[in-house]
Amino acid sequence: MNNIDALIANIRKVFVGDPEVVRLVVTALLARGHLLIEDVPGIGKTLLGVALARSIESSFRRIQFTNDLLPSDLLGMSIFNPRESTFTFKPGPIFSHIVLADEINRTTPKTQSALLEAMNDLQVTVDGGTYPLPVPFMIIATQNPIEYHGTFPLPEAQLDRFLLRVKIGYPSADNEKEIIRGRDLYQLAARLEPVLTPAEVNSLQDRVDSIRVDDALLGYIVALASETRRTKGIKLGVSPRGSLLLRRAAQAHALTFGRDHVLPDDIKRIAAPVLTHRIVIESQSFGLLRIHESDTIVQGVLDRVPIPL
Amino acid sequence: MLTRLGVRFVLAAVLALFGAATSGANLLYLIDGMLWSLLAASWWWSGRNLRGIAARAEFPEQVFQDTDFQLALFLRKETGRSAHFLTVRSPSGQAFLPFLKKSREEKTTIPARLPRRGLNEIGDVWLESDFPFGLFSRRRRISGLVGLVFPRVFEIYGRQASPAVRAEEISLPRRGVGEDFYGLREYGSGEDSRLINWKLTAKTGKPIVKEYAEQIGNRVTISVDDAEGPEAERLISEAASLAKYFIDAGADVRLKTPEATVVFGHGLIHLGLIFKTLALLGRGKVVERFARPLPKIKIRAFPEENPLSLFAYLTAAIAFASMFLIEELNPLPLLAYFALFPLSLLCDRNNRYPLPRLAFDLTAAAYLLFFFLYDLPGAGSLRAVSRLILFILAYLLLTPKTGRAPGQLLTASFLVFFLASGQALSLWYFPLFLAFFLAAGAWLIDRRDPRPRPRKPNWGKTLMSVMGTAVVLAAVAFISLPRPYSVRMQQILASTGLTRFHLSMRNFSGLTERVELGYLGPIHKNTTRVMRVTIEDVTGDTRPEAVHVRGTAFDLFDGHRWRKSEVNFNYRLAGREVQTRRSLAWLRREQGVIYSPGHDPEKPSRGERFVIYPLLNTNLVFFVGAPAAIESSFRSAYFDFTDTAYFPGAYLEGTQYRVLSQNRDPDFSRAIEDYDRILNEYYLQLPVPADDRIRRLALEFAGRAETPRARAEAVAGRLQDEYSYSLATAHGRQDIGGFLFESKAGNCEYFASAMCLLLRTLEIPTRLVVGFLGSEWNEYGNFFDIRQSDSHAWVEVYLPDSGWTTFDPTPPDFSAKGPASLISRVWTALAQQFEALQFRWYRHVVGFDTYTQRNVLYNLVRKVSDALIPLILGLAALVLALFVVLKAGSRGKLPSWKPARKKPDDFYETVLNRLGRVGFVRKPSHTAAEYAGNLASAHPELSPLEGLAARHYELRYAGRALEEAEQRDIVRMSNEIVSTARRIKKEKT
Incomplete structure (x- = not known):
């Protein structure tokens, strides 16, 4: 499994932040999931996407979401070709391996749901034609949690489509120094050597399902989920789909270490990124504070549920 | 609390106790013991059923004042076994939960309603159960049901002004020119062309208009000024209603109260927040408990709609089958009765009956007339009542069932079984007894299970446990229930007619003064106690194995029957010559003692005390040795030439007397004049015509013996060795020739008769003696218990040197003689086992009485004191020694007792447990690696633990196996880690 290690190392050449974030990104990729980064601007979200795409020899697009972005701006549209008197489908920016949907909460619910449909079905339907998305396909969406005005926050049901919600956080002092050293990190990222082909990524994704999960660990996942349904302060607990995805994410996380079996540590590490955006908390707060609160509550759940040895 | 069925049960138990006490029938004691035990077991189990149930309530999201709502209760049985048949009851309704599996949560809902705003505790929800048998209904209040009740909300029409409300402006959100994006739509003709968004139009090819939402000022503030005063409730209710009205209208609503403020917001969640705030205002914060009394509900043992289960028929059929055990009843008509059960089942399943209801009722009325006018006076109460109960059972089985039928059927079945218990003796009663209570118990449990059939009942195990408990208790109750058996009780019994419960003695073994071969046929054992015999100066150690208690003797045998000849003789009594009158020699009491002619004051004598129980209807004087003198309340006695003594009247109510007995040497009979002539004339008589085969057999038996x-x-030896004892039918109907030459098996009368005949053909005077062979020693009272089943016949032989001498030719036990096939041997062995079992049943159950009871208790106490006291002392010494050793070993610190730990799954858990004991406790939420990592970062010496954790992971989750060398390695590592950890702890302290 050297290639996964190589992938992580490759990304880290340009992304100087928390290595755990890189692992989570790779986890989401392997689990065929999508990533939601909810953090302040300017901490390397795009850089991460570019580095990942280059490393797996894939196409990368960045779409800045605005409130006048239409679904067709995203998916593409059929254009009349007068010479042949036919409509030709002109694919939109979503037809890339890695798509960075920047500030997804800026656009209208209509466009949001067009994106989310594409995420779920891995295909796009425009004007009666169905067009498959490239494989591997992964959306890295970002939400800006501070600016709240004039936004359309993703509803809870839509948030459920993202496998992981990741916070990048500010870099440490040393890392920040490294960032501002003067190299153009974007240039570096664009020139990164690929370490995996899309086909290899696809075969790795296929392997995730065969990662062994012990019965006790399934029990632990269920215990976590039912604890979220019981916990005070949570209005809506994790759905069975949530626990199913937690299992899958744990398998992928185990695979990033090259293991063929899931450990309790995998689940515990991955639980917060998988679960925090799947619960609805009773608090009236919003924005970063709300995210922080749900983090705290999920951490409390993790602290309460006994873990199998 | 006793249910109606419970009351019936108690009544039945009291009835059974009365029946048992008055009749002394031990099987009635048995069912009485069982009834009380079932009551006790039922009480205990019903408590156990309710114990350890944790209840958690979930109120609906919104509960409004004075409005019905469904309260969701989550019940969970935490300790003990799974619970059955739980009813959650409140004054507004109830819910039934048939089964609550242990440590699984079950949800049930009941209607509820709360009269007050704010925090309320519902105090009138009860958990009730009448499990297992519906004899007791026990309940427990469910506490801690606290929920928040929103104020009353009423409908508001129009914009009413209220002092509680200050509405600023109300409008609905609508399209307009604002900043917030509202939506996109196509351009309509006639609209201002400035509205067209050209960028979008270029993209789509259609004219598109982009719309913005109008900035609106739809803000309402509702304020409640007074949350404590008399008007507060009305204000709060109005505020809630208004909030609902405005939120419904889409406005942003703010709530201001003296205690809290809810900022502007809209939507239902916001409304909920407002309601919550209003509910908690003022007095709403104080939890108040509401409890209405539970309305009294008569708990029916059998729900109306519940059809009879199969157990009902089974119970009735078992009760009915017990009637066959009553030996006096003719089984044939009873057999015909058995067809009722399948018929009834068929009728009930199809809901079609052979006759209309009216015809049944007319039959019942006719039977009642017959019962009172003819049967009761004619056949006596017992027979008539038995028939009546059987009729009721048949009537109940065949008529259409109403809601009360199950209870009635149960009662009728019990009465039938009760009837049989009073009269049956057979060992087969016992399995029927168990089956009856098991079937009835299963029925009583099954009745409440409303789940659709077929299903596997999940109370089977519980039923077995309850029954097991009840049977054990019943055994204790049976042994310890007092047996107030006295003459007075007999008299009460006679006056109520219940004496009929006693069995007629015909066909049962017992003392009879009519010895006729082939007369009795098969003999049933009857263990009624008839007397006890105390031989003075004899204790447990010096007692003989068995005593022959002599009753009467016969001299004349005609081939079938033994009789006494009429013999008149003269005898000397106190120096006077006396003549017999009608062949009876009378003796008078002088100074309290009746002396016999053979009494010799010079010779040593031995006292024998007899206590005769009322059942023995005779006037014979029983004794063991030769009766030299009798001390009794009778003024006189008489004897005949067979040395049989009589009192002048039968002692119906029992009696006590003491016999002074001396050795029966020839001198004892010398008081009778001309004794040798009588001896040769009467004791050598042979039946005519003489049988030559008997003479040859006698000579063969005698062999070379001379004296x-x-x-x-x-002769006695040969009979004992070559003939077998049998009470079987075939062996009870033969004659003496058949016994001697063909079957070679028979009862004691055959043996004794044969020996008499054989010896008489050899010119040796003999006579046949009838009495009891007592072998049951009562340790507690130092006496022999004599029962009817001990009655026996044996032989007295006149020997010139020692006078009349007792010989018993009957073999001690019946056993098959000669070669036998395997099957017959097995069969014989089985028969013997059964015989032995039956004997125990008669002796220990049917024949259990006060003396046996005391004997049992006496033996128990003695055994306990013999065995238990040393045991207790030994254990105490052991514990003390252990204490001392531990105390010395731990330098004054005793190890504290800890609850038993779960056996560890593998080495890592073992290490963790050991480290935990040292003081490094793992948090339950820490994984193995986290724990190891944390420990290693705090104490780098402990970092090998991380390697161990990795090994553990491989073993546990990767499915790798450990090699032996590795295993040793791990053990070594674990020990090192633990000792390092100990050292670290020690250094720290």
């Missing part, structure tokens, strides 16, 4: 004693011993 009369040797010959008698030889």
Whole structure:
């Protein structure tokens, strides 16, 4: 499994932040999931996407979401070709391996749901034609949690489509120094050597399902989920789909270490990124504070549920 | 609390106790013991059923004042076994939960309603159960049901002004020119062309208009000024209603109260927040408990709609089958009765009956007339009542069932079984007894299970446990229930007619003064106690194995029957010559003692005390040795030439007397004049015509023996060795020839008769004696218990040197003689086992009485004191020694007792447990690696633990196996880690 290690190392050449974030990104990729980064601007979200795409020899697009972005701006549209008197489908920016949907909460619910449909079905339907998305396909969406005005926050049901919600956080002092050293990190990222082909990524994704999960660990996942349904302060607990995805994410996380079996540590590490955006908390707060609160509550759940040895 | 069925049960138990106490029938004691035990077991189990149930309530999201709502209760049985048949009851309704599996949560809902705003505790929800048998209904209040009740909300029409409300402006959100994006739509003709968004139009090819939402000022503030005063409730209710009205209208609503403020917001969640705030205002914060009394509900043992289960028929059929055990009843008509059960089942399943209801009722009325006018006066109460109960059972089985039928059927079945218990003796009663209570118990449990059939009942195990408990208790109750058996009780019994419960003695073994071969046929054992015999100066150690208690003797045998000849003789009594009158020699009491002619004051004598129980309807004087003198309340006695003594009247109510007995040497009979002539004339009589085969057999048996004693011993020995004892039918109907030459098996009368005949053909005077062979020693009272089943016949032989001498030719136990096939041997062995079992049943259950009871208790106490006291002392010494050793070993610190730990799954858990004991406790939420990592970062010496954790992971989750070397390695590592950890702890302290 050297290639996964190589992938992580490759990304880290340009992304100087928390290595755990890189692992989570790779986890989401392997689990065929999508990533939601909810953090302040300017901490390397795009850089991460570019580095990942280059490393797996894939196409990368960045779409800045605005409130006048239409679904067709995203998916593409059929254009009349007068010479042949036919409509030709002109694919939109979503037809890339890695798509960075920047500030997804800026656009209208209509466009949001067009994106989310594409995420779920891995295909796009425009004007009666169905067009498959490239494989591997992964959306890295970002939400800006501070600016709240004039936004359309993703509803809870839509948030459920993202496998992981990741916070990048500010870099440490040393890392920040490294960032501002003067190299153009974007240039570096664009020139990164690929370490995996899309086909290899696809075969790795296929392997995730065969990662062994012990019965006790399934029990632990269920215990976590039912604890979220019981916990005070949570209005809506994790759905069975949530626990199913937690299992899958744990398998992928185990695979990033090259293991063929899931450990309790995998689940515990991955639980917060998988679960925090799947619960609805009773608090009236919003924005970063709300995210922080749900983090705290999920951490409390993790602290309460006994873990199998 | 007793249910109606419970009351019936208690009544039945009291009835059974009365029946048992008055009749002394032990099987009634048995069912009485069982009834009380079932009551006790039922009480205990019903408590256990309710114990350890944790209840958690979930109120609906919104509960409004004075409005019905469904309260969701989550019940969970935490300790003990799974619970059955739980009813959650409140004054507004109830819910039934048939089964609550242990440590699984079940949800049930009941209607509820709360009269007050704010925090309320519902105090009138009860958990109730009448499990297992519906004899007791026990309940427990469910506490801690606290929920928040929103204020009353009423409908508001129009914009009413209220002092509680200050509405600023109300409008609905609508399209307009604002900043917030509202939506996109196509351009309509006639609209201002400035509205067209050209960028979008270029993209789509259609004219598109982009719309913005109008900035609106739809803000309402509702304020409640007074949350404590008399008007507060009305204000709060109005505020809630208004909030609902405005939120419904889409406005942003703010709530201001003296205690809290809810900022502007809209939507239902916001409304909920407002309601919550209003509910908690003022007095709403104080939890108040509401409890209405539960309305009294008569708990029916059988729900109306519940059809009879199969157990009902089974119970009735078992009760009915017990009637066959009553030996006096003719089984044939009873057999015909059995067709009722399948018929009834068929009728009930199809809901079609052979006759209309009216015809049944007319039959019942006719039977009642017959019962009172003819049967009761004619056949006596017992027979008539038995028939009546059987009729009721049949009537109940065949008529259409109403809601009350199950209870009635149960009662009728019990009465039938009760009837049989009073009269049956057979060992087969016991399995029927168990089956009856098991079936009835299963029925009583099954009745409440409303789940659709077929299903596997999940109360089977519980039923077995309850029954097991009840049977054990019943055994204790049976042994310890007092047996107030006295003459007075007999008299009460006679006056109520219940004496009929006693069995007629015909066909049962017992003392009879009519010895006729083939007369009795098969003999049933009857263990009624008839007397007890105390031989003075004899204790447990010096007692003989068995005593022959002599009753009467016969001299004349006609081939079938033994009789006494009429013999008149003269005898000397106190120096006077006396003549017999009608062949009876009378003796008078002088100074309290009746002396016999053979009494010799010079010779040593031995006292024998007899206590005769009322059942023995005779006037014979029983004794063991030769009766030299009798001390009794009778003024006189008489004897005949067979040395049989009588009191002048039968002692119906029992009696006590003491016999002074002396050795029966020839001198004892010398008081009778001309005794040798009588001896030769009467004691050598043979039946005519003489049977030559008997003479040859006698000579063969005698062999080379010369003296009369040797010959008698030889004959008795041969009979004992070559003939077998049997109470079977075939062996009870033969004659003496058949016994001697063909079957070679028979009862004691055959043996004794045969020996008499054989010896008489050898010119040795003999006579047949009837009495009891007592072998049951009562340790507690130092006496022999004599029962009817001990009655026996044996032989007295006149030997010139020692006078009348007792010989018993009957073999001690019946056993198959000669070669037998395997099957017959097995069969014989089985028969013997059954016989032995039956004997125990008669002796220990049917024949259990006060003396046996005391004997049992006496033996128990003695055994306990013999065995238990040393045991207790030994254990105490052991514990003390252990204490001392531990104390010395731990330098004054005793190890504290800890609850038993779960056995560790593998080495890592073992290490963790050990480290935990040292003081490094793992948090339950820490994984193995986290724990190891944390420990290693705090104490780098402990970092090998991380390697161990990795090994553990491989073993546990990767499915790798450990090699032996590795295993040793791990053990070594774990020990090192633990000792390092100990050292670290020690250094720290």
